[in-house]
Amino acid sequence: MKAKLSSVLGDVILAIVTATFALFCFSLFITPVGSFLKKAAAESLTDYHGEQRAKKSFAQKLQAAAIKPEEFFPEVFVSKSKCKMFVASGGQIVVTYPVWIGESPLGDKKTASDRKTPEGEFYICHKEKPYKYHLFLGFSYPSATHAKRASFNQIISNAEEAAILEAWQKQECIPSATPLGGNLGLHGFGGVAEDWTQDGSIAMYNRDIEELYWNIPLRTPLIISD
Structure with a gap:
């Protein structure tokens, strides 16, 4: 027992x-x-708009490229034919992103309704959050080149050309109430379809526009090529 x-x-x-x-x-x-x-x-x-994650992730990319934050002077390049964006500093590429452009992908933008993404040299002039497509980095379309060409072809008036050129000289956002259109930018919701933006803006994955939004300043150069 x-x-x-x-x-x-x-x-x-x-x-x-x-x-x-x-x-x-x-x-x-x-x-x-x-x-x-x-x-x-x-x-x-x-961190709904991804600020903390984006800053941490981009800092790692700068470190991998051996670029100190205080030595980072960004330039943004977009190749429409490759559907790629390259963020560079001092001639060195820091990161590459996929992009989606206007529904009519070939050729430069000439009017508001042609659904083309413009080509040429621009600068980032505006940041907006929240935005209907997550985040928005406005760029300075129409450029001085677009304005002069449109004025020569009598698409816009001399006064409209002058207003656009003045905004460019001051590196401000460009008047958009002309036949050339405007208020274009880089934004999120990329990948939902093939080239789909109706106004010619440039779409990116949300996580990528977050990195760009939180790590490049206003007046950053933007070069868009065919």
Whole structure:
């Protein structure tokens, strides 16, 4: 009887020890996982526009390119034919992004309704959040070249040309209420379809526009080629 009681007691003690050890191991696992999930949830609520993630990710890209943050002077290049964007500094490419352009991908933009993405040299003139396509980096279309060509072809008036040239000289956003259109930019929601923007803006993946939005300043040069 005593032997049987000892055996039962031993089984109970073993079960208690096993359960305690299992609970200890579970706590070691669940605590960091719970902390991670809690942190991720908090970041998703407080970092809706991706600022924290984008700055951290881009800092890693600069480090990989051996460029110090204080020595980063960005230029943005877009190749329409390659559907690629290149962010460079001092002639060195820091990062490459896929892009989507206007529904009519060939040729330079000439009017507001032609659904083409403009070509030439521009600068970032405006940042907007929230935006219907996540984030928005406006650029300075129409350029001085577009304005002079349109004025010569009597598409816009001399006064409209003068207003565009004045905005360019001041590196401000360009008047958009002309037959040339305007208020174009880089924005999110890329990848939803092939070249799809109706006004000729440039679409990017949301995570990519976040990196660009939070890491390049206003007046950053933007060069768009065919």
